[in-house]
Structures are given as C-alpha cells and as structure tokens.
Amino acid sequence: MDGMDNRPMFFNLPTLLTWARIVAIPIIVGVFYLEGISAAQQNLIATVLFVVFALTDWADGYLARRLNQTSAFGAFLDPVADKFLVCACVLVLVHLDRADVFVALIIIGREIVISSLREWMALIGATQSVAVHMFGKIKTLVQMTAIPFLLFHGTLFGVVDTALWGTWLIWAAAVLTVWSMVYYLYKALPEIRARAR
Numbered sequence: 001m002d003g004m005d006n007r008p009m010f011f012n013l014p015t016l017l018t019w020a021r022i023v024a025i026p027i028i029v030g031v032f033y034l035e036g037i038s039a040a041q042q043n044l045i046a047t048v049l050f051v052v053f054a055l056t057d058w059a060d061g062y063l064a065r066r067l068n069q070t071s072a073f074g075a076f077l078d079p080v081a082d083k084f085l086v087c088a089c090v091l092v093l094v095h096l097d098r099a100d101v102f103v104a105l106i107i108i109g110r111e112i113v114i115s116s117l118r119e120w121m122a123l124i125g126a127t128q129s130v131a132v133h134m135f136g137k138i139k140t141l142v143q144m145t146a147i148p149f150l151l152f153h154g155t156l157f158g159v160v161d162t163a164l165w166g167t168w169l170i171w172a173a174a175v176l177t178v179w180s181m182v183y184y185l186y187k188a189l190p191e192i193r194a195r196a197r
Contacts, residue, residue, distance in 0.1 A: 013063055017060040027049060150167070
C-alpha cells in the first residue's frame, strides 16, 4: 500500500525508541547497585542515561511523523513508556532520600487518576475533553528537569547546586501535577455529571 510501512508496528524505529524508555528503567535503577564505582559516578551515569532515554520521547514522535509510521499501538505505548520512566525514577529518588514520598504519591497518583479518566472518556467517546493541555506540558517540562537534577545530586559546572534546584523543581512539579489534574477533572466534569444521574 502506498505510503504504508509493512513492518510490524511493534518493531518500526519510532516504536523501538519508545520501547527503549521502558528498557531503560532497570538499567537506570541498576546503576545504583553497581560496585567498584563512586556514588558521584553512579549519579552521573544515571543522569546521562535518563537524559538520553528521555530525549527518545521527542525523537519517536518526530520519526513517526517523518517516516509515516504512526500507529494506534505507538500512540498507546508512548505515554505508557513516559509514565513508567518518570514513576520509576521518582521512586528511585525517594529510595535515595532525594525526594519526599509525598511528592511520589502526588505524581504517581495523578498518573493513575488521569490515565483512568482518559480511558473512561475514550469509552464514552469524549476524549477531546481531556486532550493534552499546556498545563500538562509545563508539568512534564518541570518534572523532566527536576529528575536529572536530583539524579545528578551535585554541583553542575561548579555553579549550579542540582540537589537544591532539583528539590525546588520536583515540588513545583508536584504543585503543577495537582493543578493539571484538577484542570482535567474540571473539563471532564460535565460528562461525569451527565453519567452520574
């Protein structure tokens, strides 16, 4: 078929990049169990890995459009991979005592609530009500900046205290997380009310 990719959607390049974010989780976690290297080296390796794999989120979407390899499976897997990577790294940070458990509960709880809401809205054919909004994008940007800062947990370029900035940013991400969750729930409220009668 003209313009169509006949390879299985599980194995085209954009989808493989998405899978890479899931594969990255045990690799990043495993770095902190490596022996024979210093804590600073573990921090650096984990930070670089997170940044590299996080960038695949941009790359897979770009390549899917550029190579005409978009698919329903890819659209499903992409946000799942993002959420797995973020939630796993937040739990690692809690384990390392670099993030508060309350922050983790907010971030992970929000993902469960909004994912469930979107699934329900899809079932009733009202997905537009919970389409990605600027609030969600800003939350993601702050979150994806905070996590590598906290993974690095040192002084960057001899100037930036990433532990301090990462802590402020992860709390800012938590606030934005609640804000975006309230926004999406508010947008879905008419549908929720209509089906609660």
